[in-house]
Amino acid sequence: MQSENGNHKKEKILAAVEAAIERYGARREELIPILSDINRVLGYLPPEALDEVSKRLKEPHSQVMSVASFYQMLSTKPRGKHVVQFCESAPCHVVGGREVWEALQEHLQLGAGETSPDGQWTLITVSCLGLCSVGPVIVVDEDVYGNVTPERVPEILARYH
Amino acid sequence: MKYYRSHVLVCVDPECLGRGAHEIEDALQDELVAQGLIDEVQVLETSRIGACSDGPELMVYPEGVHYVGLSVDDIPYLVEEHFLKGRVVQKFLYTKPKFVDEELSAPTPKEVRVVLRNCGKIDPQNIEDYIAEDGYQALAKVLTEMTPEQVIEEIKRAGLRGRGGAGFPTGRKWELTRAAKGEPKYVICNADEGDPGAFMNRRVLEGDPHSVIEGMIIAAYAIGASQGYIYCRAEYPLAVSTLNIAIQQARNFGLLGKNILGTDFSFDLEVRQGAGAFVCGEETALIASIEGRRGEPRPRPPFPAQSGLWGKPTNINNVETYANVPQIILKGAEWFASMGTEKSKGTKTFALAGDLNHTGLIEVPFGITLREIVYDVGGGIRDGKAFKAIQTGGPMGGCLPADYLDLPVDYESLTAAGSIMGSGGMIVMDEDTCMVDIARFFMEFTQDESCGKCTPCRIGTRRILEILTRICEGKGQDGDIETLEYLCEQIRTNSLCGLGQGAPNPVASTLKHFRKEYEAHIYEKRCPAKVCRALIRYEILPEACTGCTVCARNCPVGAISGERRQVHVIDPDVCIRCGICMQVCNFNAVVIE
Numbered sequence: 001m002q003s004e005n006g007n008h009k010k011e012k013i014l015a016a017v018e019a020a021i022e023r024y025g026a027r028r029e030e031l032i033p034i035l036s037d038i039n040r041v042l043g044y045l046p047p048e049a050l051d052e053v054s055k056r057l058k059e060p061h062s063q064v065m066s067v068a069s070f071y072q073m074l075s076t077k078p079r080g081k082h083v084v085q086f087c088e089s090a091p092c093h094v095v096g097g098r099e100v101w102e103a104l105q106e107h108l109q110l111g112a113g114e115t116s117p118d119g120q121w122t123l124i125t126v127s128c129l130g131l132c133s134v135g136p137v138i139v140v141d142e143d144v145y146g147n148v149t150p151e152r153v154p155e156i157l158a159r160y161h
Numbered sequence: 162m163k164y165y166r167s168h169v170l171v172c173v174d175p176e177c178l179g180r181g182a183h184e185i186e187d188a189l190q191d192e193l194v195a196q197g198l199i200d201e202v203q204v205l206e207t208s209r210i211g212a213c214s215d216g217p218e219l220m221v222y223p224e225g226v227h228y229v230g231l232s233v234d235d236i237p238y239l240v241e242e243h244f245l246k247g248r249v250v251q252k253f254l255y256t257k258p259k260f261v262d263e264e265l266s267a268p269t270p271k272e273v274r275v276v277l278r279n280c281g282k283i284d285p286q287n288i289e290d291y292i293a294e295d296g297y298q299a300l301a302k303v304l305t306e307m308t309p310e311q312v313i314e315e316i317k318r319a320g321l322r323g324r325g326g327a328g329f330p331t332g333r334k335w336e337l338t339r340a341a342k343g344e345p346k347y348v349i350c351n352a353d354e355g356d357p358g359a360f361m362n363r364r365v366l367e368g369d370p371h372s373v374i375e376g377m378i379i380a381a382y383a384i385g386a387s388q389g390y391i392y393c394r395a396e397y398p399l400a401v402s403t404l405n406i407a408i409q410q411a412r413n414f415g416l417l418g419k420n421i422l423g424t425d426f427s428f429d430l431e432v433r434q435g436a437g438a439f440v441c442g443e444e445t446a447l448i449a450s451i452e453g454r455r456g457e458p459r460p461r462p463p464f465p466a467q468s469g470l471w472g473k474p475t476n477i478n479n480v481e482t483y484a485n486v487p488q489i490i491l492k493g494a495e496w497f498a499s500m501g502t503e504k505s506k507g508t509k510t511f512a513l514a515g516d517l518n519h520t521g522l523i524e525v526p527f528g529i530t531l532r533e534i535v536y537d538v539g540g541g542i543r544d545g546k547a548f549k550a551i552q553t554g555g556p557m558g559g560c561l562p563a564d565y566l567d568l569p570v571d572y573e574s575l576t577a578a579g580s581i582m583g584s585g586g587m588i589v590m591d592e593d594t595c596m597v598d599i600a601r602f603f604m605e606f607t608q609d610e611s612c613g614k615c616t617p618c619r620i621g622t623r624r625i626l627e628i629l630t631r632i633c634e635g636k637g638q639d640g641d642i643e644t645l646e647y648l649c650e651q652i653r654t655n656s657l658c659g660l661g662q663g664a665p666n667p668v669a670s671t672l673k674h675f676r677k678e679y680e681a682h683i684y685e686k687r688c689p690a691k692v693c694r695a696l697i698r699y700e701i702l703p704e705a706c707t708g709c710t711v712c713a714r715n716c717p718v719g720a721i722s723g724e725r726r727q728v729h730v731i732d733p734d735v736c737i738r739c740g741i742c743m744q745v746c747n748f749n750a751v752v753i754e
Contacts, residue, residue: 027453028452028453029451029452029453030453031453031454032434032435032436032450032453033433033434035436036395036434036436063454066454066455067453067454067455070438070455070456070457070612071435071436071437071438071456072436072437072438073395073436073437074436074437088606089357089358089606090357090358090514090552090556090588090599090602090603090606091357091358091514091515091586091588093602094514094515094516094588094590094594095515126396126437127355127357127396127437127439127606127610128355128356128357128358128359128360128396129396130354130359130360130363130396130397131360132357132358132360132512132514132520133263133264133360133514133520133521134263135514
C-alpha cells in the first residue's frame with residue numbers, strides 16, 4: 001500500500017513537470033514559468049520535481065534550486081489545503097491590518113509561513129496586491145477579501161472546510 | 162406606407178424565448194387590438210437588447226424605454242399605462258446596475274487625466290474601443306510620417322521623464338539604446354509595480370492596455386527593436402490576462418507582428434510573469450528574471466541601454482512612461498510640455514492611501530503642492546483629525562511633515578526634501594501614527610525584500626530593524642540615534658542597487674523630521690502617538706468608571722480588579738496591553754496614558 005501511494009505521488013509529480021515543460025519548452029529562460037506552473041498544480045515544489053526539471057532542462061540542480069528558493073510564490077515546503085495570504089503592506093497596515101493579522105494568527109493558531117499539523121491551512125504574508133482602496137486585504141486560495149475586520153475573520157475562514 | 166407612433170421591439174434571442182418571449186409578443190398584439198391601438202403601435206422582433214438575464218425584455222421607441230421581467234399577465238396593464246395613458250411603468254423599467262469605482266472616481270478640478278483618460282471608460286478587452294478613442298493613430302503617424310530620429314526628438318522636446326521613479330529623460334534613454342552597438346535590440350516594459358500602496362500601473366494595464374502596447378511599439382520603432390517584453394508581477398493576474406488578450410487582438414489587427422500597418426517595420430510582444438520578488442522592479446534584476454535566473458541586480462554600468470537582456474542593448478521604461486507616448490505624438494511635444502514645472506513635464510498618477518477622506522487613484526500635473534493633493538484632491542484628513550505626515554515614493558521614500566505641505570510635487574523638490582518621487586505611492590498619516598513604528602514597518606519590508614547579494618543592504622537593513630524594534634519595545638539606549646544615522650549613510654552609499662540605496666530613506670527622513678519622537682521613545686520611554694504597546698499604559702478614570710465589571714470579565718489575563726459598583730484598577734505589571742478593556746467599556750472610562 002505504502003509503495004503504491006508513493007508511486008501514485010511520483011506519477012503525479014512527473015505529470016505536472018511534463019505538462020509544464022510541454023507548455024513552455026525545455027529552455028532555461030522558461031524556468032520561472034515552468035516552476036510556477038508546477039507549484040500551482042502541486043501546491044509546492046517537491047524535491048522530485050526539481051530533480052526532474054533539472055534533468056529535462058539540462059541545468060545543474062543548484063541552478064534550479066537557486067531560482068526555486070528565491071521567489072516568494074515558489075515554495076519548497078508543502079503547503080496546506082487552503083493558503084491564507086495576508087497583505088502586510090503599509091496601506092493595509094494603517095487601516096487596521098495589524099488587528100486582522102493578529103486575528104488570523106489567533107484563529108488559525110499559526111505564525112507567518114506555518115502550516116497546520118492537519119495540513120488544512122497555511123498562513124503566509126504577501127506583498128502589496130494593489131487593492132489598497134479596499135484594505136485590509138486577505139486572499140484565501142484564489143478568493144480576494146477586502147475591508148476585512150478582525151470580526152469577519154472567523155466567518156471568512158469558515159467558508160473553507 | 163403606414164406610419165406608427167410607437168415601435169415595440171421584443172427580444173427573441175434563445176434566452177428570452179426560453180422565458181416566454183413569444184407569448185409576450187402574442188399577448189401584446191392581442192391587447193393592442195383590444196385597446197384599439199394596433200394601428201398606432203407596431204410590434205417587431207429583435208435580437209438581444211442587453212439584459213436577457215432579466216428577460217423577457219422589450220424596447221419601446223421612440224422613447225427608448227427598456228422593460229424587463231415581464232409576464233403575460235402584466236401586458237394589459239403595461240399597454241394601458243404606456244400606450245394609452247403615456248406613462249412609463251417604473252416597475253418593469255430596466256435600470257443599469259450602479260457600478261461604484263472605489264479606485265478611480267470622477268476627476269476633481271485639480272486633476273488632469275492623460276494616462277488614466279480611458280480607464281473605466283472603454284472596454285479594455287475590445288481593441289475597437291481603444292481605436293475609437295484615437296488609439297493607434299499615433300503609431301500610424303510615426304510609421305508613415307516620422308523617422309526614428311524625429312520620434313526621439315519629439316519625446317525629448319516633450320521633456321518626458323521615467324515614471325518608474327528615477328526620472329531619467331525618456332528621449333535620452335531611447336537615443337542611447339538606438340546608438341548602442343549590438344543586435345537585436347529589445348524593449349521592455351517594467352510592470353513589476355511592487356511598491357506597497359501603489360497600483361496606478363495595475364489600473365492602466367487592466368483598464369487601457371493598448372495605450373501601453375502602442376507606446377512600446379513606437380519605442381521599438383524609435384530604437385530599432387523587433388522584440389519586446391512586458392514583465393508583469395504575478396500578484397496582478399487580471400493585468401496579465403488583459404494584456405494577453407490585448408496583444409492577441411493587436412496581432413489580429415496587424416498592429417503587432419510582421420509588417421505593421423503594411424510598412425516594413427516588424428515587432429512583437431510577450432508577457433513575462435514574475436514570481437513574487439520586490440527587487441525585480443530594479444531593471445537589472447528584472448532582466449535576470451526574464452532570463453530565468455534569480456532576480457538579483459548587478460552593478461551598473463554597463464547600463465541596459467548598452468548591455469541588457471541577453472547582453473543586448475535594451476530599453477526599459479515603466480508602464481506609465483509608455484502610456485504617455487501616444488498622446489505626446491498625437492497632441493505634440495508643446496502640449497505635453499505646457500503641463501508641469503520647468504524640469505518635470507506632464508502629469509503623474511498617484512495612489513492616495515491612508516487616513517484621507519478620498520483615497521484611490523489620482524492624476525495631477527507636476528508642480529501641484531502636497532497641500533492641494535491632501536486637501537483638494539484627497540478631501541482632507543478623515544474624522545477631522547490633524548495631518549501628521551505624508552509618505553511618498555514607496556518603501557524607499559520618505560516621510561514629510563506638515564511644514565512641507567506647500568512643497569511642489571516634482572522630482573527635484575521631493576529629493577531635496579529628503580523623500581523621492583518614486584513610482585507614485587502616497588500614504589497620508591494622521592496624528593495617531595507613530596513615526597518610529599512606521600519607520601520600523603518600512604524597514605521590515607526592505608529587510609525582507611533585500612535579495613541578499615550585497616552586504617550593506619543585507620546586514621545593514623537587519624541591524625537597523627533590530628534597533629528600531631528595540632526602541633519600539635521600550636529598550637532604546639543612548640547612542641541608538643547616532644548608530645542609526647551612521648548605518649543609514651553606510652547603506653545608502655555602499656549598496657549595489659536602488660533598493661539598498663533607498664532602503665534607509667524612511668528612517669533617515671523620520672530622524673530628520675520627527676527626531677523628537679525617537680527621543681521620547683528612547684529617553685522618556687514614551688510613545689507620543691500612543692501606538693507602541695510596550696510604552697503605553699491603560700488606565701481607568703475613577704470619575705468615569707461605574708464599576709460595571711465588564712472590563713474585568715473581558716480581560717484575558719485577569720489584570721483588572723475591583724468590586725461591583727466600585728472603581729476598577731488595572732495592574733500594569735500583569736496587563737498585556739491588548740486594549741480589549743477599552744473596546745468593551747461603555748463609559749469611555751479606559752484611557753491610554
